[in-house]
Amino acid sequence: MKVLSRFEIRRFLFFFARSVSQRKGRVVIASLSVMLAVAMVTALAGINSGIREKLGAELKAYGANIIVSPRNGDSIEAAALDKIRGIQHVEDASGQVLGKVFIGGYAIELIGLNIDRLKYSGWRFIGDRPAKRNEVLAGIDLRDALRLAPGKTLSLESNGGKADFIVSGFVEKGGPEDSSIIMSIEDAWELTGTNNVFSAILVRGEPGKLDGIARDIVRDVPAVAAKTLRQVASAEESLLSKMQLLMTLVTLIALFASTVSVASTVSANVFERKKEIGLMKALGGSRSQITLFYTTEAVIIGLSGGLSGFIAGYLSAQAISRGAFGSFIHLPQWMILLSLAMGLSIALTASHFPVRGAMRYDAAAILRGE
Amino acid sequence: MGSADEFIKLRCVSKEYATASALRGIDMVVEKGQWVSVVGPSGSGKSTLLNIMSGLDNPTSGQVVIDSTDITAMKEDEMARFRREKIGFVFQQSHLIPYLNAVENVMLAQYFHSIADEREAADSLERVGMGHRIDHKPSQLSGGEQQRICIARALINSPQILLADEPTGNLDRENTRKILELLNRLYSERQFTIILVTHDPFVAQWGRRTITMEDGKIIRDEYR
Numbered sequence: 001m002k003v004l005s006r007f008e009i010r011r012f013l014f015f016f017a018r019s020v021s022q023r024k025g026r027v028v029i030a031s032l033s034v035m036l037a038v039a040m041v042t043a044l045a046g047i048n049s050g051i052r053e054k055l056g057a058e059l060k061a062y063g064a065n066i067i068v069s070p071r072n073g074d075s076i077e078a079a080a081l082d083k084i085r086g087i088q089h090v091e092d093a094s095g096q097v098l099g100k101v102f103i104g105g106y107a108i109e110l111i112g113l114n115i116d117r118l119k120y121s122g123w124r125f126i127g128d129r130p131a132k133r134n135e136v137l138a139g140i141d142l143r144d145a146l147r148l149a150p151g152k153t154l155s156l157e158s159n160g161g162k163a164d165f166i167v168s169g170f171v172e173k174g175g176p177e178d179s180s181i182i183m184s185i186e187d188a189w190e191l192t193g194t195n196n197v198f199s200a201i202l203v204r205g206e207p208g209k210l211d212g213i214a215r216d217i218v219r220d221v222p223a224v225a226a227k228t229l230r231q232v233a234s235a236e237e238s239l240l241s242k243m244q245l246l247m248t249l250v251t252l253i254a255l256f257a258s259t260v261s262v263a264s265t266v267s268a269n270v271f272e273r274k275k276e277i278g279l280m281k282a283l284g285g286s287r288s289q290i291t292l293f294y295t296t297e298a299v300i301i302g303l304s305g306g307l308s309g310f311i312a313g314y315l316s317a318q319a320i321s322r323g324a325f326g327s328f329i330h331l332p333q334w335m336i337l338l339s340l341a342m343g344l345s346i347a348l349t350a351s352h353f354p355v356r357g358a359m360r361y362d363a364a365a366i367l368r369g370e
Numbered sequence: 371m372g373s374a375d376e377f378i379k380l381r382c383v384s385k386e387y388a389t390a391s392a393l394r395g396i397d398m399v400v401e402k403g404q405w406v407s408v409v410g411p412s413g414s415g416k417s418t419l420l421n422i423m424s425g426l427d428n429p430t431s432g433q434v435v436i437d438s439t440d441i442t443a444m445k446e447d448e449m450a451r452f453r454r455e456k457i458g459f460v461f462q463q464s465h466l467i468p469y470l471n472a473v474e475n476v477m478l479a480q481y482f483h484s485i486a487d488e489r490e491a492a493d494s495l496e497r498v499g500m501g502h503r504i505d506h507k508p509s510q511l512s513g514g515e516q517q518r519i520c521i522a523r524a525l526i527n528s529p530q531i532l533l534a535d536e537p538t539g540n541l542d543r544e545n546t547r548k549i550l551e552l553l554n555r556l557y558s559e560r561q562f563t564i565i566l567v568t569h570d571p572f573v574a575q576w577g578r579r580t581i582t583m584e585d586g587k588i589i590r591d592e593y594r
């Protein structure tokens with residue numbers, strides 16, 4: 001193809017704009033169908049990555065990579081915590097108490113943890129963290145349900161009795177924490193009437209040494225099981241793989257349907273323009289000069305469909321993920337490039353054959369008016 | 371440059387369609403700057419002859435040499451370049467692009483050839499007497515006016531050959547005469563070669579030479 005000068009590009013765009021404005025409707029329909037497919041793929045990828053991020057999220061959110069849980073019964077002796085801290089390559093470990101509290105007769109999840117040690121990664125805070133005894137954090141959903149405000153007093157009831165707590169602030173994490181009450185371990189022990197036991201111990205070990213650490217924990221601490229982040233994640237992942245297969249299938253169908261629909265739009269376009277193409281040939285237009293009009297149209301359809309599809313897909317993934325999994329989606333930035341590329345390749349693939357066919361029309365016969 | 375007296379040369383050109391033989395062994399030579407009228411009954415192969423000379427159609431056998439170049443051997447893109455540099459077309463139907471106005475239709479031919487120049491395109495419309503209609507769409511113009519625009523478009527890139535297939539076929543006598551006077555004026559100014567297909571003896575007489583076809587063959591070749 002000959003190189004177009006800037007002046008020629010301007011002229012090309014001039015004729016191109018005239019030609020496209022004649023078939024705005026078709027161009028819009030074609031880019032809508034590209035948009036649908038790209039939106040579908042983006043949404044599925046987004047939901048997928050959202051779910052993936054949730055894999056092992058329980059551990060990640062606390063900056064931990066090994067979870068130690070009781071093998072029988074439902075608690076671990078507090079002494080286990082010191083033993084685990086003494087194991088080689090363990091950087092940090094903290095206990096957690098899980099239980100139930102009642103507010104006005106309603107059961108609510110209680111999480112007791114080491115407030116100072118809490119790694120707040122992935123947590124969003126509103127207000128202050130508890131600074132002293134009898135101060136608690138409430139999940140964001142709980143705040144909304146009970147219309148809580150910082151400083152408000154909450155009356156909590158559990159096996160250990162009944163006590164008043166002050167809400168210091170709120171957390172949002174996109175997980176079960178959002179509807180829980182979070183307090184210090186000491187408060188949790190007192191409220192639930194237990195002492196010196198944990199429901200689980202979260203361990204941060206040196207990356208790369210996790211399997212060894214997990215083995216050492218099981219050896220040194222009686223009656224516990226230790227799972228590394230990878231084990232937790234892969235157990236959750238096997239559940240996901242079936243869903244992903246379905247998603248991939250739906251995606252392929254969407255891509256195929258969209259390509260077919262764009263192809264038929266472009267074919268109709270080209271067919272309507274048979275006379276125009278014959279005339280352009282008679283005026284001495286070369287194959288590249290003539291097909292440039294149609295290819296540019298496809299590029300525009302692809303890019304606009306790709307971009308709008310990305311936006312629509314992102315928004316719906318966000319909505320679905322909020323509703324279904326209670327989590328936010330972080331789409332990688334390259335996903336927008338992938339969407340554009342996907343839109344482009346749908347549109348270019350779809351228009352390739354009709355445009356090639358158009359160049360084969362017998363210009364002589366067309367111009368004779370047959 | 372080829373010899374001026376063998377500017378266009380057809381050697382034993384035949385065109386077979388599945389259902390008919392459109393041309394049967396045509397031999398002809400056209401000098402540079404000649405105005406040739408091609409007449410003959412419907413179906414005698416006149417349009418086919420023209421389309422083969424322009425490379426829009428390929429002969430089944432034989433050779434077409436224009437300006438010393440064998441166009442039957444050309445590849446598609448060479449053919450397109452040859453067409454935009456050497457040939458201007460006028461058809462019976464005007465074949466203007468409906469969504470472009472008069473001057474833009476002329477500019478499209480410039481665009482394929484080299485660079486679209488609006489001033490030059492408007493001047494060319496002035497010369498065919500359409501200076502006052504440059505921003506009219508084809509649908510807003512009469513048949514005669516449309517043909518004038520087609521003539522301006524065909525000649526905008528200064529082609530050496532003008533191929534016209536029944537250019538006045540849809541026009542009344544008065545408009546036909548005006549178009550031919552216009553063509554004649556441009557022809558005497560620029561001395562291009564004209565090959566003009568027509569049914570109409572009145573139109574045919576404007577050329578100095580008349581070729582009569584019948585059943586895919588040349589049966590008469592007369593000079594006036």
Ligand SMILES: Nc1ncnc2c1ncn2[C@@H]1O[C@H](COP(=O)(O)OP(=O)(O)OP(=O)(O)O)[C@@H](O)[C@H]1O
Pocket residue numbers: 365387388389390391392410411412413414415416417418419
């Ligand atoms: N694409 C085609 N397929 C089959 N036959 C064709 C085709 N084009 C032309 N023909 C046949 O070739 C013959 C010559 O056609 P052509 O159009 O050259 O005639 P013509 O002299 O221009 O006629 P008219 O005066 O009616 O325009 C006719 O018999 C026609 O039916």
Ligand SMILES: [Mg+2]
Pocket residue numbers: 416417418535
């Ligand atoms: Mg004809």
